[in-house]
Amino acid sequence: MRTPRWLLATVGAAAAVALAACSTTPAGRQASGGSSAAPGALTPVTLQLQWFTQGQFAGYLAAIDQGFYKAKGLDVTIKEGGVDIVPQTVLAQGQADYAIAWVPKALASREQGAAITDVAQIFQRSGTRQVAFANKGITAPAQFAGRKVGNWGFGNEFELFAGMTKAGLKPADVTLVQQQFDMQALLSGEIDAAQAMSYNEYAQVLEATNPATGQLYKPEDFSVVDWNSDGTAMLQDAIWASTDKLSDPAYQDQTTRFVAASIQGWAYCRDNVASCRDIVVKAGSKLGASHQLWQVNEVNKLIWPSPAAGAGTIDPAAWAQTVGVARTAVNADGQTVLTRDPDAEAYTNDYVTRALALLKTDGVDVVGAGYQPETVTLNPGGN
Template sequence: MSLALDRRLFLGLLGAGAASGLLPAWARAATPFNFQASWINDAEFMGYFLALDKGYYADEGLELTYQSGGPDVIPESTLITARADLTLTTPDTTIKAITEQGAPFRIIGAQYQKNPIGVVSLAKTPINEPRDLIGKTLAVPPVNVISVEAMLAANGIDKAQVNIVPYAYDPTPLIQGEIDASVDFTTNVPYTIELAGEEATSFLLYDYGYTVFNDTVVVTEDTLASRRDDLVKFLRASRKGWNENFADPAALPPAYADTWFKGTGRAVENEVYFNTAQQPLMEAEGGIFSMSEEAIAANIEALNAVGIKATRDHFDTTLLDEI
């Protein structure tokens, strides 16, 4: 058979495959898909890094563009301006945007079943529970003030009994004894404190009444309607990445020291600590990203307690049934 005939046969097979929808993945054009992360590149996003590097999104027919976040990135705004198809954010900010500003958002999954935000203190002067905060100075990022006040109220503590001061995600004031505790990611900051020669202790706001998800997966209603299949593909590939990552949470971060984690200024050991600590906060009976009816109800109750009018309609679990 001549080369020309071979080529015609090959093209003919492609045409037949296209007509039947059975083209192999390598022969189909990938669909662009933009993902906005909620923070800088750290272990919080390990599953997505792995899925990208292993080609799991490509296997699903997606050409994923990963967009790093940071202090100057407002994830929801990237959806409104169409710079992202999907982002990670928090239920309180998302639902406030829906109910107070008419934002067309829906929550389709939750990375963290239990919010990793908590109260961090030094082991030598521990704050072990909310009542230990009475009369103490607690540094809180502005975005978390509502959450902290809700946790205090849930435990019968008047917010006036706690000296709440601003916090800029720097544990130095805690280490130096200028404050008694801070509110930060319990999956990360204790390790930073240990590097400074102090032992840290912490508790989650989640365990004391503020029962909300974190890194909720958010899309616009238009994207949910028009790109449903692509969203299912994203969730499926991402779950595969997370499951593989958690098979050994200490193994993969060192492999990313000179790629995904390059330039963050943090030791890779910190990312190993982070990745290990977040596993029990993410895994659930229904799988990564799942949102059980009980968990959604707990979110709604906690948000309503601080005046955020959450309802079941803000959460769409139907895509999770397809992955």
């Protein structure tokens, strides 16, 4: 089987690490968890994000801003991601202590030899959507037949192909279009259905002006296919740790504290959406303030309410569905994400269970059973 493009990206990851200009690691400080701290001092920890600074990562930024990491004895540096950075590879190469990565992509890297373990499943639901203008009559995967369907590729496309397969469609039944990481092709009419994240690209169409009215587009102008409802969703943002270092009691303890503070950051963002928007903007996001408010609000929907056991818990059924799609969904190149089931060390609930116990002792609501999202008004261009 040919090596997929989204795995070939890992080949250049070592160079990408060296080019991670957005890293804020102080000079002379080790990025890996092997550095030792004096008694009573904060332990330096580096987290690698999978994309640029935005509301998708608000909980980690909030944990720094609100002092949650410091309260757990950690001095956390966040390394921004980017187009050429593969976070799970950065972690596997020892250039970060933890990484945020989608489960199928990280499992593909693990199958190729990256010793990484999912220690907290932050996003409990998929944020991937397929968006079309409502007048196209596309409300289900079966209606992609004969249409121009955009997708980003690079491992982001497998929910789409799983949904098409479930609907009885083959790749040849649609015209597949390599989509840029925006919605311009949809808005211009070049494609009929576009890939979008609920917290990012979907907002972009609602921030655009409808030429027929001179006003911003409204949700009713579009139809949205949600892979969660279709039953082909895959788990996305998770906290990954070094499998090898998890044999070290000090790293085990550090992992528990890191996961606890991270979840506390997300609980803060659940209850303080506008504050977390401000934290993200202050951290250097290039996106507008209303767009970031939308992002934090929509990301909260992927986390809360969490399983009864608490946020970050890895649901075996959701994991099994993700693995099933990764093993059976075939993209236009005839490739699957995985060629075999991941081994038993690919994920563990041990650390998140301990982390949740710490948070419950501190009185933190780790389930959010009564969670209600806010209503966000988007401004033109997301400003």
